[in-house]
Amino acid sequence: MSYLSLSLTLFFVLIPLVLSKTLNLGLERDVVIATVRAIIQLLAVGYILTFVFDGDHPAYMLIMILIMITTATLNARKKGKHIKGITWKLVATITTVEVVTQGILLGFHIVPATAQYIIPISGMMIGNAMVLSILFLNRFDAEVQAHKDEVELILSLGGSPKQAIHHQLMQAIKASMIPTIESQKTIGLVQLPGMMSGQIIGGADPMQAVQFQILIIFALLTNATISSLMLGFLSYPALFNERKQLLNV
Amino acid sequence: MVLELQNVSFTIDHTTILKNITGRFHKGKITTLVGPSGAGKTTLLKLCNNLLTPTSGTLYLDGQPFSEIEPTVLRREVGMALQAAPMINGSVYDNLQLPRKLANQSLSITEAEKFLHAVGLSSSLLQQVANDLSGGQRQRVSIARTLVNHSHVLLLDEITSALDRTAVSEIEQLITTLNQQHGVTIIWITHNLQQAIALSDNVWVMVDGELIATGEPTILTHPTNEVIRQFVEGALR
Numbered sequence: 001m002s003y004l005s006l007s008l009t010l011f012f013v014l015i016p017l018v019l020s021k022t023l024n025l026g027l028e029r030d031v032v033i034a035t036v037r038a039i040i041q042l043l044a045v046g047y048i049l050t051f052v053f054d055g056d057h058p059a060y061m062l063i064m065i066l067i068m069i070t071t072a073t074l075n076a077r078k079k080g081k082h083i084k085g086i087t088w089k090l091v092a093t094i095t096t097v098e099v100v101t102q103g104i105l106l107g108f109h110i111v112p113a114t115a116q117y118i119i120p121i122s123g124m125m126i127g128n129a130m131v132l133s134i135l136f137l138n139r140f141d142a143e144v145q146a147h148k149d150e151v152e153l154i155l156s157l158g159g160s161p162k163q164a165i166h167h168q169l170m171q172a173i174k175a176s177m178i179p180t181i182e183s184q185k186t187i188g189l190v191q192l193p194g195m196m197s198g199q200i201i202g203g204a205d206p207m208q209a210v211q212f213q214i215l216i217i218f219a220l221l222t223n224a225t226i227s228s229l230m231l232g233f234l235s236y237p238a239l240f241n242e243r244k245q246l247l248n249v
Numbered sequence: 250m251v252l253e254l255q256n257v258s259f260t261i262d263h264t265t266i267l268k269n270i271t272g273r274f275h276k277g278k279i280t281t282l283v284g285p286s287g288a289g290k291t292t293l294l295k296l297c298n299n300l301l302t303p304t305s306g307t308l309y310l311d312g313q314p315f316s317e318i319e320p321t322v323l324r325r326e327v328g329m330a331l332q333a334a335p336m337i338n339g340s341v342y343d344n345l346q347l348p349r350k351l352a353n354q355s356l357s358i359t360e361a362e363k364f365l366h367a368v369g370l371s372s373s374l375l376q377q378v379a380n381d382l383s384g385g386q387r388q389r390v391s392i393a394r395t396l397v398n399h400s401h402v403l404l405l406d407e408i409t410s411a412l413d414r415t416a417v418s419e420i421e422q423l424i425t426t427l428n429q430q431h432g433v434t435i436i437w438i439t440h441n442l443q444q445a446i447a448l449s450d451n452v453w454v455m456v457d458g459e460l461i462a463t464g465e466p467t468i469l470t471h472p473t474n475e476v477i478r479q480f481v482e483g484a485l486r
Contacts, residue, residue, distance in 0.1 A: 149335040156298050158325040158398060159351040167337075243302050244320040248261060 010035075053115050061115050065122050069094050072130035079137040080235065089234040090133055096230055097129040097223050098122060104222075110215065124195070124216060125223050132176050132227035140172035140232070144239065151246055161240040169236050173228040180224040184217050193217075250311050250326065250401040250434060251276050252297060257306035259292055259458075266292045268458045269306070274402070274451075279428050279435045281445040283469070284455035285485040290438045291332065293455070294404045297436065298329040310402075325352075328400030332407045334391035336379035341365070341390055344379045348397040356397060367431075368393040368423055385416030392423065403427065405437035409444070417441075421448060442469055442481065456485060 013035045020027040052060040073090040080086035102118065102125075104110070111117040144151065147168055154164040187193060192200075195216060199209035239247055252274040259267040267289045274280050274297075282290045295301045296308060299320050308315045315323060325348070336344050345364055346356040362372035368389040374382070382390060388408045395403060405424070409417045421444060427433045439445055445452055446466040454462045454469075454477055461476050462468050472478035479485050 149331065149333055150337065152300060153331060153335045153337070154347070154351065156300060156324055156329045156331065157348045157351055157394070158321045160321060163351055241302075243299060243316075245300055245302060 049115075049119065052119060056115050061118055064119055065098065065126070068122060068126045069098065072126050072133075076130050076133040076137070079134050079141075082141070083137070083235050084238040086137075086235070086238075089231060092234065093133060093227055093231045094126055094129045097226050098125055100226060101125045101219050101223060105215075105219070120195075121216070121219070125219065128180070128220050128223050129227045132180070132224050133231050135179070136172055136176035136228050136231055137235075139175040140168065140235065143168035143171050148246065155244065155246065161237065161244050161246075164246070165236045165239065169232050173232045176228045177224045180220055184221065187213075187217060251309075252327065252402055252434070252436070253309040253312075254293075254296075255307045255309070257296065257303045257308060259289070259296065259301065260304045266458050267296075267303070270460045271306075272453065272460060272463055274434060274436050276434055277428070277432050278450040279424065279437070279448055280451040280453060281449040281466075282436065282438045282453045282455060283440070283442060283445050283480075284461075285480060287457070288455040289458040290455055291406055294329060294406050294436065294438065297402075297404055298327055299323045300329070325398040326400060327402040327404065328395035328398050329404040330388070330391045330395050330406065330408055332410070334384075334387040334408070336382075336387060336390070339379060340376050341379050341382070342375045344390055344394050345375075345397055347394060364393040364396055365390075367396060367427075369419055383416075385412050385419065388412065388416075388420060389423070392420075392427075396427075400433070402434045402436065405435065407438050407440065409439060409441070417444075424448060446470060454480065456480065 013031065016031050017028055019025070020031060048064070052064055069091065072094055073087060076090050077086050080090070083089070102122065105121065106113050106118075111121065144165070151164045151168065155161070193213050193216070196209045196213040199212065200206055241247055254270050254272050257267060257270040258265065270293065282293065284290055292301065296303055299308075299315055302315075310318060310323065310326065318326075337347060342356075342358070342361050345361045349356040358375070361375055365372050365374060370386065370389050370393070374386065374390075379387070379390060392403075392405070392408070409420050412420065424435055424437065425448060428435050446469055449466050451463060452466050452468055453460060456476055461480075462474065468477060469481055472481055476485070
């Protein structure tokens, strides 16, 4: 794609700007900021990826992955401020997702151990783990707030914190996993996934693109399960004190 | 079992709810907590059930500080029926079985029927959906559920406030029966002063987080200080 063609895509930014202005939606500033940020961030990533791929050194890949995990953690932790130690809990969860996924993919030689594969797959896995974590933290907080009476009831009858929070925890874990499972049910029928579309547009054989997409959606299923369960079981104890009392969260 | 409070205060979000409460709930007696809304009565019951820990001061059960008793053990000894009588999803039987399930034990149908009878309910309710029960039935099931733990002390938080006159008198009868026939120490909250006078062995009068007076119910019929008199006459709400 030429730079002229690329610059013409700004029409897609112009349309929401004009509509927002006409309908007084007040989104013009956000649209401009989002556009500028997207251009800068993606160009920067493009240069960095070129550098990492050319170098193809494990240290570069590791640094890239650490930056991804850090950014995902800092973004997701905003939703779990009330949970003590949420930062390290997110780091542990997202890192585990990355290690398990890459461990299977590289351990069984499903993909080659090169930056060209490891970095994009890490980006998808870490990004998905971040979204799952945010969904879980939002829902868990809402469940606990809405059902404090039930939690206190079980504690008052001599139940442990784990027993008291079990129902709310399971509801939040299930709710955070549903989007991943539902999107897999309609994949290819409703939408062509971004990675697969990108590969096809880039000239790859569609069947090759489909094979990689299958790999990704299966990995995302494990990713969703580990993210929700691990973050859930790491988070709930922080809602109670050593006297097994529900904290005022 | 004797439940005792020594200089107990409770503060949350910079607001003091209870101020330096000292007193003793005597074994086998019915003690009623009365006082205007916001006096700290529910907080006091939650402290007794160890759902909360005092900011300062100590609670004792038979002379042993709460901090030395495992919380789940303590909560089975000092049971609490919450004001809203929350039910878990499922049948009345599921709710009655809950305390046993929490202790990895089971409750037989026969035992469950016995607990229902103890609170004056028919065993035909056993398979009914708990959340479909009437207010009075919910409160009774809530009390029965607490009895499953064989608690020696029972804390009842305004369990008659949302009930009709018939249901109220049935619950009053139940409280008396539990106390006299089963020897359960009862500490309960009510806004109905006639109830407090009729049922109690002791009364605690609380205002603005302070324990203003304790004694026999006559302290309500013949107030000895101005604050109690104002409360009894309805000037404090």
